[in-house]
Each structure stands twice: as C-alpha cells, then as structure tokens.
Amino acid sequence: MSAVIDGSVTAEMAVPSVDVAPESQPVGWRHRHLLDVDGLTAADLDLVMRTADAMREVLARPIAKVPALRGRNVTILFYEASTRTRVSFEVAAKNLSADVVNIAAATSSVTKGESLVDTVRTVEALGAQMLVIRHPVSGAPYLAAEIFGGSVLNGGDGWHAHPTQALLDLYTMRSRLPGGSVAGRKVVILGDVLHSRVARSNIWSLTAAGADLWLCGPPTLLRGFEAWAGRGAAAGRRFHVTASVDEALRDADVVMALRIQRERMASGLLPSLREYAARYGLTAARLALAKPGAIVMHPGPMNEGVEIAADVAAGAQSVITDQVTNGVAIRMALLYLLAGVAGAGSGVGGSPAGAPGA
C-alpha cells in the first residue's frame, strides 16, 4: 500500500484485499521487507508465530544464542528516541549471532544535514545487509526499501506503522488466550488511537487473524477511524469504533491501553490529563467490566495513573512484561525469515548439490 503521510486521515488507507486461504499459499516466507503488517496473509502470520515459538525455546536455553545469522550485518538506524524497540532488535540480532551496528541519528552525520537516502546508501556501503529503521516521518522506511539492497524492517514510522509491535502483540495474545487464537475474541484498543502507529498496525493484523476489534477513546482521538471500520466491516472484518468505555470493555478478552502522548496536549485534542484519566483511564473498576481473566496489555512506555492505573499495570491480569520478552522472540523470527529472502545466493530453485544433508 502507499505510504501515509503525517496528518493525513486514515481514510486514505485502502481496505486490504481479502486474504488468500492459507492452503493455497506457498509454504514459506516470500517477503523481502517488513514495512507493515498489511501485506501479510493469515498463513504468513502463522509462520511468524510458529517461528517465534522456536525462538522462545532458544531464549530459554542456558546459552540463548544460535548461529543462524552468523556473518550477517544488521544495522539499526533510529531517528527517534527508543529504548525497548531498539534494544529488543539488538538483542534479537545478537541472539542469532548477527553483527549489530547501532546508529542513533542524534549523534550521527544526520545532524550535519545528511539526507535519509544518503545515510542509507552509506550504511549499505559499510556492509549493512539488513536495516532496521525508525523514523518520525510516516513512509520513511518505504523510501529506504526502494534504495537499500537488502531487507528493511520498519521499527516504527510516524503515525503509520509499527509492524513488529503488532506481531508481538498478536503472539502475546495467542500464547495467553485459551485455545491459542484471537479468532472471535473481543480485543479493545483504548486511548490515543489517532497518534498511534501501534494501533494502526494492530488493526491490520488483529482483524486479519479474526479478532472482534474495538477501538475506544475520546472522539477527538478516533477521528477518521469510523470510516476505516466501516470499510473493514464491508470486507468481512470485525471492527468497531466507540467513545463509550463501558461498551468497549464489556466482556472483553483483551484490553490494550495506549500511551497518551503528552507532547500532543498542546493541540487541544484533550482538555487535561486528569480529565482523560478520569474518563478513559484503565482502572481496576473498569477492568471488572471485561471477562474474568481478561489480559491487560500496553506497548509502553507507560504513563501510570493516566491511561493505566499502576495497580492494573502490575496486576495479575497484566502481560506487559510478557510483551517485552515476546518482542525479542518475534524480532528473532522476523530477522531469521527475512534473512532467507535477502540472503538467497545462487541456490534459488534448489540447494547446491550436497549442501544440506546428513
């Protein structure tokens, strides 16, 4: 799909074509880049989840390291502040024995005026084979993918997409929900949906996986999503938008609170943080509306006492630290799967004689 530029409403986003049935999909991974989750079929999602299971097993080993990506250069280029996503990618790449290069734009030649295109060309000339990029401008990873010779993984771009977060969220839900599936489960995303790339990516993957998805927040922070939900429903996806917390949370299986981005407060979208916390904050009393045992998620970083109460974030239903651990497994799975497509040598169509074997 086309990149969405900051500020454009989500109505620009096309409804995805109906997913091809898994049995008609070729087995295996065929994507060179991971820019968003909108191009992933149900079979792709399954493959990522199954590969992440194997990575969880690797993470549980006494030496949590395998040589699958030995000799590969994974360059992490972040133009925005980040702790968990950047460290998670770094740990994931190192667990696969890749060589990791970290570049924070704030301390790089970017401050001297180097363009994104020049930086990407430079890191490729320095040996980058896989590029993880985070950028404040929506669509920047798409531009990088056009010029970069290897694989590009989107680590978050503007308001647009955060595919690895959406996949780790899906993985966490599947591993925590009885039956191991989100199909038919009521999943609520609560809070600042408007500014959230996490929410946008989760919309694609959760509705593709068959969840009954509800977006909830103040009407000012849901602008544009009703039209999207309408088109999603027309395409057979279960997708609702409501400003009523009670309606959203009632009998929910999963509640995901989103960070209120304090930096947006000046825009007049919210009267005050205190009022937001009072009307939309995820408290124990509100969580009681959900099913007993419903799981609580948050992509982090949290403003405790604003979008989520401290006792809920640390409570028995919270899987927030699971999300962080699963994030490493999901990123290992994606690096592994993408490395196959990017690193394919002359062996296309069959391995060289005598290559794998006993």
Add this chain to the structure above:
Amino acid sequence: MWPSEAGKERVTGRRIMTADEIRRATIRLSHEIVEKQAGTDGLLLIGIQRRGVPLARRIAAAILENEGAEVPVGALDITFYRDDLSLVAQQPVVKGTELPTGIDGRTVVLVDDVLYTGRTIRAAMDALVDFGRPQAIRLAVLVDRGHRELPIRADHVGKNVPTSREELVRVHLEETDSEDGVEIERIVDVAGPVRAGEPVG
C-alpha cells in the same frame, strides 16, 4: 528441505527396507546401544527433527521392553546450525527442540533416519554442545548411504546401503508418513538429464 519439484519427475525406485525390517533393525539398534553403554544409566536418546524423533522413541520403547528401564528421549532441531543457511532460497521451517533433561555428563545418542554427507550430524553436535557437556556423543542411524563430506561415522547402523549421489533415500515412518518403509528413488529432470539428488536426512 525438499527441493522445488516443478519440472522434475520422481521415478519411484526399489524398496530397500520393509516395515518388518525397520522393526528388526530398530530392536537391534536398541540392543547395541545398551550393550555399548553396559546398561542404561546415563543414556539420553536425542532424535534429529524430523524422522529421527519417532525413531528415537521406538528405540526407547524397545529398550523399555528388553531392559525394563526408561531412557529419556529428546528432539533436536538443527536448522539454526546448518552450514547452508546463506545458500538456500527460503529459510527452512523450524520444527523445535525439546530436551527432557540436561545433557551434562550423559551419554547422548543422536538418532537420525539417514546418514549421508555428515553435515546434519556436524550441525547437531554444534547444537548439542550449546546445551552443555555430555560425557559422550554417539550416533545411531537407520540407513547409512555413504558419500560422507565430513569425518563422521555412525556407531550404530540399521542398514548400510550403497547409493549413487543421483539417488534419493526416502524413509517413511508411520508417525510422520502413515506407513513404514525405505525406498531408493531417482529424481529425473523432465527437461534435461538426471540431476543431483537432494540429500535427505
């Protein structure tokens, strides 16, 4: 690990082991393993994904029947340790590793269906030592078809089968393929001459 089979035709070849022969070979392997260890103490059977795993379970069942001792069985996926990961067009699907106990100080018997180039066993040994320091690593295979590319040999062999590199040894097990049997096949490229067989196991 199977190649794309478009444009190729598999000529079904001869059966080299029947279900009965597989059963007898498995029982003999179980006796040999116990004999070499002088008992079952410290034994750990680890099947290499995919068909080594049911074979390891069968060997353990035979040991239980003959010796009355339960030997733990694990499964090892060697995908992340393959030496051709950078050569294949698509990453192999990972099937998972599950070890029931630690391996420190144990005699680990690796179990696989076919021994061919030795590369899978090299990968398996690299994978194993990441889990600890076994007392010894041994190798038991149902079929040894020759053509080693590494200095590796099996301690226990169900059947030695001379093959050419153009041939394919296919092991079918009830647990994975709904019937028991070993066959030699030959892959013929419809558009051209006989092509190098994809190694199995």
